Amino acid sequence: MQGSANLNIMIKAARKxxxxxxxxxxxxxxxxxxMKGAGDFVSRADVAAENILRDELMGARPTYGWLxxxxxxxxxxxxxxxxxxxxxxxTTNFLxxxxxxxxxxxxEHRGQIVAGVVYDAAKDEMFYAxxxxxxxxxxxxxxxxxxxxxxxxxxxxxGVPYAAKKTLPATLQDLARLMPECxxxxxxxxxxxxxxxxxxxxxxxxWERELQIWDIAxxxxxxxxxxxxxxxxxxxxxxxxxxxxxxxxxxxFDQFAKIIRARD
Numbered sequence: 333m334q335g336s337a338n339l340n341i342m343i344k345a346a347r348k349x350x351x352x353x354x355x356x357x358x359x360x361x362x363x364x365x366x367m368k369g370a371g372d373f374v375s376r377a378d379v380a381a382e383n384i385l386r387d388e389l390m391g392a393r394p395t396y397g398w399l400x401x402x403x404x405x406x407x408x409x410x411x412x413x414x415x416x417x418x419x420x421x422x423t424t425n426f427l428x429x430x431x432x433x434x435x436x437x438x439x440e441h442r443g444q445i446v447a448g449v450v451y452d453a454a455k456d457e458m459f460y461a462x463x464x465x466x467x468x469x470x471x472x473x474x475x476x477x478x479x480x481x482x483x484x485x486x487x488x489x490x491g492v493p494y495a496a497k498k499t500l501p502a503t504l505q506d507l508a509r510l511m512p513e514c515x516x517x518x519x520x521x522x523x524x525x526x527x528x529x530x531x532x533x534x535x536x537x538x539w540e541r542e543l544q545i546w547d548i549a550x551x552x553x554x555x556x557x558x559x560x561x562x563x564x565x566x567x568x569x570x571x572x573x574x575x576x577x578x579x580x581x582x583x584x585f586d587q588f589a590k591i592i593r594a595r596d
Contacts, residue, residue: 335447338393338579339462342437342449345388349381349523350453351421352425356380359455360429372416374427378402382419386436390414396439401546406552412442418546422522431455436524438549445572448550450528457530461557467531469501475558476532481583486536487527488588490516491543499541506539509591527551531558532578537588541565552577561585564595 335343356377357388382402388525397404397414408414411502420426422433428468439447450459459475461467463480465477480486487508492498511517518535523543529535533555538555549572562579565572571577580588 333434335460335462335465338439339447339449339460339585341389341392342439342447342453343451343458345385345455346435346437346449346451348388349384350451353377353381353420353433353435354383354453355399357426357431360426374423377426378420378423381435382417385417385419385435386506389417389437399546401544414440416440416445416546416549418544421524421547425521430521432522432525434522434524434528436546436550438546438553440549441474445549445553449553450524450526450550452525457528458579459531459551459554461531461554461555463553465557467557469532474480474543475531475554476533476554477530477581478536479583480536483513483581483584483587486514486584486588487516487518488582489515489520489529489535489538491521491523491526491540492519495543497542502541507593508586509594512589513591523547524551525556527579529536530560531555532582533581536584537578539565539592541576543575543577545575548572548577550573554580555579561576563589566591 379402395408395410397408400417418436421436427431435451437449438445446463448461458470526538530538559584560579565576565578578589578592
């Protein structure tokens with residue numbers, strides 16, 4: 333797909349940061365003898381990738397605002413536009429040598445996400461979308477959500493809360509209700525890629541709580557531009573502001589959402 337100038341800037345930035353992360357990823361396995369050492373290394377890789385993204389994106393559009401996981405928020409001279417960036421979604425996978433992590437870049441205009449890129453650098457898969465122009469993979473593959481209409485044939489993805497997160501009981505209850513109704517649930521450790529995989533029809537749906545806007549801003553646009561339906565888990569909540577969502581193809585969204593929302 334021929335994208336806008338902004339989308340081309342995003343793709344170029346993602347590829348450049350991706351090259352840096354892939355180089356570091358090849359070294360991370362050698363550092364796992366020391367968890368602290370490996371963790372420090374991944375933090376440096378994460379920050380280095382974000383610096384590349386900031387240089388590329390802000391260098392091309394210096395008036396835009398900025399919001400990123402590592403460096404936080406900064407207002408731009410143009411108050412209507414900002415970049416929303418996660419330089420490494422799937423840090424734990426990266427740390428453990430698992431090749432399932434991504435760079436996520438979104439462009440927000442007047443409160444709406446208008447362009448999104450999720451780049452799986454380890455597999456060289458570039459998922460991207462612009463509002464109203466569909467979702468795409470690499471140079472020319474149009475993305476569409478799956479056509480499955482039977483819950484028992486569907487595979488879903490989620491993130492299982494860990495450490496200090498508070499929503500483990502709710503997620504375990506979700507799983508108890510959902511597992512008997514479907515073909516399986518996957519937990520692969522990157523919300524950005526979970527959403528991209530829904531867009532590609534690899535997953536039939538996805539839900540999660542306690543997410544950050546930079547985890548999902550790009551992925552939500554890619555999924556919806558591929559035909560997915562999306563909404564908050566709890567009525568009255570906002571997906572990006574509150575960090576919770578349920579998303580699926582239109583054939584099973586209502587059934588899936590009813591199961592996930594039952595507790596709420």
